[in-house]
């Protein structure tokens with residue numbers, strides 16, 4: 089099947105086998121290896137990208153089901169030679185060690201900061217919750233870090249959220 | 251993954267007309283794509299229904315109508331859901347991760363399949379995958395599985411959090427299929443395993459969920475509480491969806507109670523509800539009601555912990571809801 093995707097702003101039209109995940113398409117067909125494959129089952133978040141601006145697990149998405157949609161990967165976060173504020177903050181706060189989970193953490197945080205509404209730890213559903221460390225941890229729970237860099241990750245996201 | 255064809259439907263009626271034996275509908279794919287990768291699901295063709303114009307949450311008098319293609323994140327953040335159905339909002343928000351909730355649809359969430367480890371491992375027998383092949387969970391790893399309503403054929407649990415709240419809220423699932431349209435009440439969509447554990451629900455092949463309709467919310471206060479092995483991003487060991495209305499005289503004027511993580515279907519705790527109605531709202535009545543429900547439990551050696559866990563969670567949740 090032929091599909092068209094807008095990847096980091098560029099339109100790409102290419103034939104795909106229906107079995108191809110968005111993650112494999114990005115990494116193996118388009119050479120965008122920033123998005124990582126940790127588990128391939130939706131459990132780790134290493135493959136997180138933005139689809140139409142919303143964070144998703146690229147490993148559980150069929151590429152054919154994304155036809156006509158816009159994808160932003162970690163390669164597309166920085167613009168015009170300047171790092172994304174989250175990237176700057178991750179560096180400033182030592183928010184990674186091996187870096188394997190980092191592209192997913194960055195895309196997930198970018199998507200999360202654009203989301204509205206309460207989370208599972210918000211006490212008052214009617215109030216617009218502030219992004220406390222507890223809220224950030226809950227909202228980022230789909231992204232695991234084997235190196236345990238959570239302290240820095242939470243601090244970096246909190247800085248950008250302010 | 252076995253090769254398959256893919257097609258996208260433009261309208262609900264079109265999706266049903268397209269559906270052939272061997273096809274499966276595709277929502278967000280967060281469960282189905284995983285099961286296809288594991289070899290558990292082998293559709294000949296996917297009929298993608300995730301972009302059907304069934305993506306609205308609308309007031310229906312004092313009730314609510316939720317389209318089947320509404321994403322879980324949009325449901326959990328919707329002002330009408332937050333204002334009228336806090337129990338449903340909390341259930342949805344407690345499920346999976348931010349990424350998965352952005353992908354998962356209401357229809358797919360209801361029809362997600364069990365997380366029983368043997369069901370997901372095609373090298374093992376499993377009555378749910380192949381009727382009559384056996385249930386290795388009963389002598390094996392059933393620590394996360396059912397304590398209520400199970401059968402010698404299957405002890406699986408239904409993993410959805412959202413469905414537990416819908417069962418407590420008397421939701422109606424709107425379905426359209428080759429034989430026409432119908433409404434299926436919650437609870438009632440999901441079956442108990444009996445000797446047909448391969449059938450999770452009462453739906454027939456080709457039936458498409460189009461919407462979930464919620465009657466006006468029950469009076470009183472409501473919430474959803476979930477106990478799991480880590481603080482977030484894990485399935486429920488036990489969960490409770492509860493609404494409690496205490497009258498001016500201190501007795502229970504209305505109550506809804508449903509349990510998750512304990513059975514093949516969201517478990518509406520009708521015995522506990524009956525025991526509570528009219529009783530003075532307090533520790534003693536809450537404990538008695540929980541006992542009345544859990545008397546029916548038949549725990550297995552490695553999941554007996556779920557019975558006191560469910561009892562304590564019911565009591566705590568009702569206490570939290572007592573004004």
Ligand SMILES: Cc1cc2nc3c(=O)[nH]c(=O)nc-3n(C[C@H](O)[C@H](O)[C@H](O)COP(=O)(O)OP(=O)(O)OC[C@H]3O[C@@H](n4cnc5c(N)ncnc54)[C@H](O)[C@@H]3O)c2cc1C
Pocket residue numbers: 129130131274275276277278279280281282283284299318344345346347350353354355356357358359360361362363409410411412457458459460483484485486
């Ligand atoms: C790592 C991980 C953790 C998770 N944790 C939780 C959790 O804590 N709590 C929880 O509740 N869930 C959890 N989930 C499950 C998740 O909520 C479900 O996978 C999701 O809701 C399924 O929705 P979907 O749209 O992606 O369905 P799909 O995967 O697309 O489909 C699921 C099933 O529904 C059928 N289907 C889809 N739409 C329709 C329709 N409109 N009509 C008829 N049939 C349809 C499909 O054919 C398929 O059989 C988790 C999932 C993952 C991967």
Ligand code: SF4
Pocket residue numbers: 364366367368369375376377378379384385386387388395403404405406447
């Ligand atoms: S409990 Fe059910 S799903 Fe699990 S192995 Fe037994 S039959 Fe299969």
Ligand code: FES
Pocket residue numbers: 124125126127128129130131132133134135136145146147148
């Ligand atoms: S690779 Fe997608 S969630 Fe782990």
Ligand code: FES
Pocket residue numbers: 183184185186187188189190232233234235236237
């Ligand atoms: S930095 Fe190594 S996994 Fe997160």
